[in-house]
Amino acid sequence: MAAGGELAAVIGVGMTKFSATRGDVSMPGLVREAAERALKDAGMVWGDIDAVVMGKAPDFFEGVMMPEIFLGEALGAVGKPMLRVHTAGSVGGSTALVAASLVHSGVHDRVLTVAWEKQSESNAMWALSLKQPFQVSINAGAGGYFSPIIRQYMEATQAPELIGCMVAFKDRQHALLNPYAHLHQPDLTFDQVVESPMLWEPIRYSETCPSSDGAAAMVIVNETEAEKSDNPAWIHAGAMRSEANNFPGRDEVNPQASRECAADLWNQAGISNPREEIDAVEMYVPFSWYEPMWLESLGFCERGDGWKLVESGATHINGGDLPVNCSGGVLSSNPIGASGMIRFAEAALQVRGMAGEHQVEGARKAMGHAYGGGAQYFAMWVVGKDKPTT
Amino acid sequence: MTEIQIPSSIRNLEQVQSVRTPIRMEYTFTPGVAAQTYLREFGNKKILGNVSPVDGAILVPPRGADPRYGVLCDEFVEMPHTGHVGSFCVTNVPIPGRELELPYISAWIFLDGADIGFLNLVAECPPEECRIGMRVEAVWKPDDEIGMTAENILYWRPTGEPDLPFDEAGVRGWHVRKHGDSDA
Numbered sequence: 415m416a417a418g419g420e421l422a423a424v425i426g427v428g429m430t431k432f433s434a435t436r437g438d439v440s441m442p443g444l445v446r447e448a449a450e451r452a453l454k455d456a457g458m459v460w461g462d463i464d465a466v467v468m469g470k471a472p473d474f475f476e477g478v479m480m481p482e483i484f485l486g487e488a489l490g491a492v493g494k495p496m497l498r499v500h501t502a503g504s505v506g507g508s509t510a511l512v513a514a515s516l517v518h519s520g521v522h523d524r525v526l527t528v529a530w531e532k533q534s535e536s537n538a539m540w541a542l543s544l545k546q547p548f549q550v551s552i553n554a555g556a557g558g559y560f561s562p563i564i565r566q567y568m569e570a571t572q573a574p575e576l577i578g579c580m581v582a583f584k585d586r587q588h589a590l591l592n593p594y595a596h597l598h599q600p601d602l603t604f605d606q607v608v609e610s611p612m613l614w615e616p617i618r619y620s621e622t623c624p625s626s627d628g629a630a631a632m633v634i635v636n637e638t639e640a641e642k643s644d645n646p647a648w649i650h651a652g653a654m655r656s657e658a659n660n661f662p663g664r665d666e667v668n669p670q671a672s673r674e675c676a677a678d679l680w681n682q683a684g685i686s687n688p689r690e691e692i693d694a695v696e697m698y699v700p701f702s703w704y705e706p707m708w709l710e711s712l713g714f715c716e717r718g719d720g721w722k723l724v725e726s727g728a729t730h731i732n733g734g735d736l737p738v739n740c741s742g743g744v745l746s747s748n749p750i751g752a753s754g755m756i757r758f759a760e761a762a763l764q765v766r767g768m769a770g771e772h773q774v775e776g777a778r779k780a781m782g783h784a785y786g787g788g789a790q791y792f793a794m795w796v797v798g799k800d801k802p803t804t
Numbered sequence: 805m806t807e808i809q810i811p812s813s814i815r816n817l818e819q820v821q822s823v824r825t826p827i828r829m830e831y832t833f834t835p836g837v838a839a840q841t842y843l844r845e846f847g848n849k850k851i852l853g854n855v856s857p858v859d860g861a862i863l864v865p866p867r868g869a870d871p872r873y874g875v876l877c878d879e880f881v882e883m884p885h886t887g888h889v890g891s892f893c894v895t896n897v898p899i900p901g902r903e904l905e906l907p908y909i910s911a912w913i914f915l916d917g918a919d920i921g922f923l924n925l926v927a928e929c930p931p932e933e934c935r936i937g938m939r940v941e942a943v944w945k946p947d948d949e950i951g952m953t954a955e956n957i958l959y960w961r962p963t964g965e966p967d968l969p970f971d972e973a974g975v976r977g978w979h980v981r982k983h984g985d986s987d988a
Contacts, residue, residue, distance in 0.1 A: 435821075437821050437822075534822075535822065539900070540900045543899055543900050543901075545901060547833040547835065548833075548835050548839055548843055548953070548954045549954050550922075550923070550924055550925075550954050550955060550957075551899060551901065551902050552899065552902075552910045552923050552924060552925055553899070553910060553923055554895050554897045554898065554899045554900075554910075555897065557893075557897065558893050558895055558897070558910055561893035561895075562890075562891035562892055562893050562910075562911070562912055563891070565891050565892065565893070565936065566891050566936065566974065569936055569970055570970070611896065612894070612896055612907075613895075613896050613897050614893050614894070614895055614896070614897065615893065615894035615895075615896070615907070615931070658871035658872070660871065660920050660921075661870075661871045661872045661920060662856075662861040662863075662872070662919035662920055662975075662978040663919070663975055663978035663979050663982070664920075664975050665975070666975060
C-alpha cells in the first residue's frame with residue numbers, strides 16, 4: 415500500500431434515504447441518521463469511535479459556515495479528534511481517504527466518516543454561478559461548465575449522439591434496484607430520456623443529476639478490529655490528485671490528474687487489467703457523458719472507446735461484465751457532498767455482498783470514484799473481499 | 805418529552821417548513837496588480853495578456869501567475885480583438901442575476917495568440933450554426949459606456965472567416981503550436 419502501514423477495512427456502512435427534501439430531519443438529524451446506521455452495521459456504539467472525519471461541499475451552499483462544529487455533537491465527536499475535508503464535489507471520496515489514512519498511519523483504530531448535503535436548504539445552482547468581482551457572469555451552474563467539455567468529447571470520438579441517453583436510462587433502471595435512491599422512475603422510457611428538453615446542449619434534462627438531501631457514513635477500522643467482522647471490505651488502494659482548471663494545453667476531457675490518480679490506484683492495488691479484475695464500479699457521473707469519458711480516463715478501455723463499452727451494454731448490471739453505478743449513481747441521487755462517499759460506500763457494500771437487489775453476484779473487487787471542481791479534483795479507492803496481499 | 809400545547813387559534817395552520825432570510829454584505833475588493841492593470845487598459849478598449857516567464861505561454865485574462873508553475877507573470881502583452889470558439893454550450897437555463905434571452909451561447913473564447921480561453925457570450929449567431937473552431941470578433945459597448953469593468957465587451961460574433969480545424973481549436977492548439985512550427 416502506498417498509504418503504508420496498517421491495513422484498514424470498512425466494517426460499517428450507513429446511508430439515509432435520498433430525496434429532494436428531507437423535511438423530517440434537520441442537518442444534524444440527517445448526518446446522525448447515516449452515522450447511526452453505519453455504527454449499527456459495524457456492531458458498534460458511539461463510545462467505540464476514536465475520531466470523526468466529515469466532508470461536504472462548500473459551506474456557502476447551505477450558508478452554514480464550518481458546519482463540522484455545528485454537527486460535532488450529532489456525530490458524537492465531543493471530546494474526540496474531528497477533521498473536516500474540503501475538495502468540492504470529490505469531497506465524499508477524499509473524506510473517506512482521509513479517514514482511512516488515520517487508520518493506515520496507526521493514529522486511530524476506529525474512525526467514523528460522514529459526508530452530506532442538504533440541497534433543499536441551499537441553492538447549489540446559484541452558489542455555482544456566483545458573480546466574481548470584475549469577471550463576466552455567463553456560466554449557469556455546473557451543466558454550463560461541463561457541456562463544452564462533453565461537446566469536445568463527442569466531436570473528438572464521433573460517438574453516436576444517444577450514448578449519453580443510454581447511460582442516463584441505464585442508471586435510472588439501476589436506481590429501481592436501490593431503495594435509498596432519490597429518483598425512482600419505473601415508467602421512464604428511453605424515448606422520454608431522448609425527448610427531454612435540452613438544458614445545456616448537448617446535455618438534456620434527463621441526462622443531469624437531481625438535487626438531493628442525504629448523508630452517507632462509514633466505519634473504517636484497523637486489521638485487529640476488522641478481523642472481528644464477518645464481512646469487512648478491505649481497502650486495497652486509495653489515491654487523490656488535483657490540477658488547476660485552466661492552463662495552456664490542459665486536457666479537459668481526460669485530465670492529467672485523473673489519469674495519474676488512476677495509474678497510482680491500480681499500481682497500489684496490484685491491478686494490471688482493471689476491466690478484467692474489477693467486478694463493480696461506482697463512478698461519479700453527474701452528467702451522463704461522463705461515464706464513457708471516465709471509462710477511458712480510468713483505463714477500463716482505450717481512449718476513444720468508452721462509448722463503445724456503453725453501447726455494448728458492458729456497464730449494465732444485467733449482462734454487463736463491468737457494471738457501473740448499480741446503485742443508480744449520481745444521476746439518480748445527488749446530495750453533492752455525500753455523492754463521492756456514496757460511491758465509496760457502495761463499492762464496499764458490493765464486496766461485502768450487502769448491496770441487496772443491486773448486488774453484482776460474486777463481486778470481490780470494486781472501485782469507488784469521485785471528482786469535483788472543474789473536473790480537477792479526484793479521489794479513488796479499490797476495496798476487496800479478500801485481505802490485500804501486496 | 806414535554807407535550808407541546810398548540811393554541812387552538814393556530815392549530816389548523818400549515819407547519820412552517822423553512823424560512824428564507826436574505827442577507828447582504830458589502831465589501832471592498834482589491835483585484836491585485838495583474839487584474840488592475842488589465843482592467844485599466846480594458847477601459848481603453850485594449851485587451852492585455854500575461855506572458856509566462858517559463859515558456860512564453862500567453863494567458864488571457866492575466867492572473868499574475870502561471871498556474872502550471874506558480875511563477876510570477878509581470879510581463880504584459882496587448883492582444884488582438886479576434887479569436888475562435890474553443891468549445892461552447894447552448895444554454896436554456898437562466899443565469900441567476902442576469903437577464904439573457906434563451907437560448908444563449910456561452911463559449912470558451914481563445915484570442916489569436918492566446919494559450920488559454922475565457923468564458924464569454926457569443927451572439928449574432930443562431931445556436932445551430934455555432935461550431936468549435938468558429939472565428940469570432942469582439943463587439944464592444946458604445947465608447948461612452950466603456951469603463952473599468954469586465955463587461956465592456958457585449959459579446960463575440962462570427963467573422964465569417966474559415967474555421968480552425970478541431971485539432972487546433974481550444975486547448976488542443978497549445979500542443980500543435982508547441983510541437984509544430986518554431987514560433988511557438
